[in-house]
Amino acid sequence: MPVQYEIRRAVLGDLERILQIENASFGPEAYDRKLFASYLRKCGALFLVVEHRGRVCGYLISCLRGTSSPLRAELVSVAVDPARRGKGVASALMEGALRRLRRRRVAQLQLVVRVSNQPALAFYEKYGFEPKRRVPHYYEGGGDGIAMVRPVTPP
Numbered sequence: 043m044p045v046q047y048e049i050r051r052a053v054l055g056d057l058e059r060i061l062q063i064e065n066a067s068f069g070p071e072a073y074d075r076k077l078f079a080s081y082l083r084k085c086g087a088l089f090l091v092v093e094h095r096g097r098v099c100g101y102l103i104s105c106l107r108g109t110s111s112p113l114r115a116e117l118v119s120v121a122v123d124p125a126r127r128g129k130g131v132a133s134a135l136m137e138g139a140l141r142r143l144r145r146r147r148v149a150q151l152q153l154v155v156r157v158s159n160q161p162a163l164a165f166y167e168k169y170g171f172e173p174k175r176r177v178p179h180y181y182e183g184g185g186d187g188i189a190m191v192r193p194v195t196p197p
Contacts (some may be wrong), residue, residue, distance in 0.1 A: 045094065045129060049138035052082060052089040053103060059098040060091065067121040071182055081105070081118065088115070088142060092135050099126040100136040104143065104151065112149035115194070134170055142193060148194045154180055154187040166190055 052060065057078055064072045081089055085105040092100045100122035107114045117139070122131045143151060153163045154177055171190040180187030 047099075047131065048093040049090055049134060050093070051087045052091045054082065054127040056091050056098055056101075057082075060101050063098070063100065063121050063123050064139055066124050068115055069074045073119065073194070085118070088139065090138055090142075092138075093191040094126065094131070099123040101133055102132075102139050104139050106146070107132075107152075113147060114150045114152065115143055115148045117151055117153040121146065132165060139167075143194045150191055151194050152189065154189050156181055157186045157188055163188070166192075 057075060060078055061072075061075060066079075076141060081103050085103055088104045088106070090102045090104075091098045092102075100120070102120040103118040104115050105118055107116050120132060120135060122135075140151070151171075153166065153171065157176070170192040172192065174189045174191050177187040178190055179185075
């Protein structure tokens with residue numbers, strides 16, 4: 043029987059747990075509390091957390107970009123508690139985000155992922171993201187990124 047996860051909008055009270063997951067996932071490149079608080083305000087209901095047995099075990103931030111048609115969104119960040127990786131948490135978050143974006147009639151979801159992050163690249167490709175271009179020196183320390191895009195709503 044598959045594990046059941048609850049996907050919901052992140053709230054200010056989730057920040058401490060989100061920061062723990064962020065630090066465990068990204069170490070010195072982790073976002074800080076102030077940036078997460080900004081995303082809570084800016085992205086609203088598209089900043090999601092996933093709970094398992096009442097404990098936050100991952101988050102996903104997507105934000106609308108622009109107001110013109112067709113609507114676009116950016117997947118800003120996703121991270122899962124290392125103890126819950128490989129258990130469907132990221133998939134639950136992605137599916138929840140895509141449902142919410144479809145309801146808003148968003149046409150396209152874009153992201154940038156580190157070139158060397160093979161597990162993330164494989165995950166995004168599984169969800170239909172296609173690489174569009176290399177982004178030189180996108181990350182702190184000079185790491186390159188790959189810009190990827192996928193449709194959210196059917197063309």
